[in-house]
Amino acid sequence: MKTGRVILVGAGPGDPGLMTVRALEAIAAADVILYDKLIPATALDGAREDAIKLDVGKVGGGEQVPQEETQRLLLRHAQEGKLVVRVKGGDPFVFGRGGEEAQVCREHGIPFEVVPGVTAGIAGPAYAGIPVTQRNMAAAVAFVTGHEDPKKPETQIDWPALAAFPGTLVFYMGVRALPRIAEQLIAGGRPASEPVAIVERGTLPDQRSVSGTLSTIAELAAAAEVRPPSVTVVGPVAALGDELAWLGRGPLSGCAITVTRPRAQASGLARQLRDLGARVVEAAVIVPQPLAFAIPDLSDVDLLVFSSPNGVGRFFDELKATHRDARSLFGIAVAVIGPGTADAVRAHGVEPDFIPTRAVGESLAEMVSGFDVEHALVVRARGGRDVVRNALEDRGTDVTLIEPYVTVAEQLDPRTRERALSADWATFTSASSARFFCAAAGGAHVVRESGLKLASIGPITTEALREQGLEPDVEATEHTPGGLVDALVAASAATPPAA
Template identity: 55%
Template sequence: MTVYLVGAGPGDPGLMTARALELIALADVIIHDRLIPVSALDGARADAQLIYAGKQGGGEQVPQAEITRLLVEHGRVADIVVRLKGGDPFVFGRGGEEAEALVEAGIDFQVVPGVTAGIAASAYAGIPVTHRDLASSVAFLTGHEDPDKPGSALDWAALAAFPGTLVVYMGVRHLQAIAARLIAAGRAADEPAAVVQSGTLPGQRTLVATLATIAARASEARIGAPAIAIFGPVTALHGQLRWLERRPLHGVSVAVTRAREQGSRLAERLQALGAAVILAPVIRTKSLPGPPPDLGSYDLICFTSPTGVEALFERLDAAGLDARAFPGSERTRVAAIGPATARALAARGIRADIVPAQAVGEALAEALAGLPVARALVARAREARDVVPESLRAHGAEVDVVAVYETVVEPLDEQTLEAVAGTDYITFTAASTVRNFLAAAGGAQAWLARGSARPRVVSIGPVTSAELRAQGLSPDIEAQSHDIDGLVDALVSA
């Protein structure tokens, strides 16, 4: 039985350590803070006990004594307890106190360091806390000391004279007093200063001023927690080195309505470009059981989505088969509706022979029209359109349509709908996402009535756009390439 004091990093899920993710996946109990990455618990076991132990400056608190009690209580009975803390547990995280309590209770513990905000948020703001020419040292200090102390434990005179960068954690509410104390103790009032709010997250904001003016400027800009303050000449480099804010979708919010397993991949693409993403999946895909078809009996095998590829291979796998079930003869061709489907096949060791430029059924049907096809298989969703099989039959082919998966409605709650309504863009990747989203919203008119500042509507292609219009909602943007790459390109170009 071991308690692991684990740093979850400053907020960007990509900054979580491999060890942190490994322990989250193994944990019986996870006692977590408020300021952990939103996806930090996605890898937890379904039967793991998740206990919220968050704190918020000036807001609701879970007392430290209660957190310590929980650690000791669960540490005595559970094999693996993870105390998941934002940033690093030993940098203003009270991890040292928790470790002391565990030692006193005779409970084994280990520490897994995390990337701390003082370094990460500064770096994401383009502010190196050390610099060969500007700062050879850095000091971290808290702007929120123990209120029960008789006085400040900080030596303001020493800090004012410190010949390097000062990084202040949890100090945004006391910024005026902190700056005044430093100036009164002799630090230059015109020294460059910065505040970084929501560091490493898509909504990160950086404000640069001077030590004398930073508090007033932060108040005017409504800068709030979580935030760090940085004092020293290095902050002047923000204008030159602010790489995060130069990403093409920085400051843009996007709602993703496709199935969660696919939406997460799209969300990762958008987040890498700087967007804040709201996942609002209105469908999920469900593989349909059944025997694998005899692939050797067809001279054309068609796939109309990456999900269809995965679902068919699930059937092959269940029967003890793999890619070798595909005939090796040149007589049999494999067709993919678009590049994403072709990539899914390639990942399984199958190269698509036919891939139309546009990922729509009409383009695939046209690409197949000139081929001599006697017998074809179309592996697809249960509710898919019949454009491809009807075209093949019109050209004399015998066609077997095998529904290898179906889409199932995922309900959306009011809180998610409100979050989506506040985004800049909402994306639709299939007609089913349009129908299900608008059904959850009470119809197009009810959705439009939520306010004039509704998100702009982004469609993946003409079929989805036609469904939007049929439902009473016009697309503002349609991707030129009717796949996820095209959808992302459309957002970047908007």
């Protein structure tokens, strides 16, 4: 029987941009993926559709998957000849139990590889402006677990030696143990006035920091309700966060903004907002669900209409699957709903002929109404608006409709829901995002009572919000994600967030 292989992958501290090229390659090649809960939200987006994905994650205080069960699954699938990728947050060999899993592989003759990841003890502080080493301040750094194995008869930490360590101390997973950690370090001779900083959810969109001293940090963390995952930095360098903080600087500094776009599309908007200083909460409430469809013979088609980037992607994927490409569109005029969809078409080597100035169906219908069309192919989501289709059929055009996907609701986990509703703004880029967000939040009355300000990408989305009994605070002049960002910057300048 063919022996499989195991790759132990570190997915980094949470920001998907910090995943390594090798990590992404391994995930894309995997037959079976065993993953933790603290990996980046998009970490598995590149996995094969037929890959088996098993959640074996652990969250402090929550449900636990026994390590023995994780190792059993890892061995079983590898012994069946599969490529098993074990994806962990951070680095697999830094408080990740990757060493134990490697030992199990070696014991059973399973070949394995280790893909290091950026560890939270360095990345979290760095994103908070804290270098863990600094000339004339800290020439050494020690990484310490703040949550030892409860089955051990006694601690492995030599607290007096740790207190005397001449450098920075970084504690992982020590939020609940902060009072004990501070007490032990002070008892061992560490100054009670020594700076301390806790970085919660480091590198993630809702990262935050709490600063104090050894004598005050436990009380401050409790008052701020700091929760895992967090790292705690002890030493003079912890005081550099105020001076060197770089995340969240710009015209949207201090603003927390909820992005409700589908996960695959949210990254671009989220990146623009973060670059302007916003703290972004990605709360995808809609997901495009692929549908089976067929592209007809295109020889007699005069006009091809795309209503979304998702439709463009699905159309060209199917074109390729049927051994066709952009050359099949020769002589066909291409119309798109707006700039985002135009960019998606251009990515396939085709320049759209019709791009309305306002990204709504009415504008596109008006634009193509003067074009002599006998046969048109309209690509849109199932259940989408029929403004363009109706306008063409009213002129006697024979219209074929393709529905390559349907937009369905995606639920929010309780933590994401809480963060989304406690933000300053929520952005809506489609009518479905408006409807589904209200449902995921628990109703329009919950959204109203939360105090969220609402930003709409355009009139169709605004209409959907009003149907829910909600009035947007701003509507983008240019009905694109970039226009939505501009509207938020203008609104923020007019009414800066409260301190």
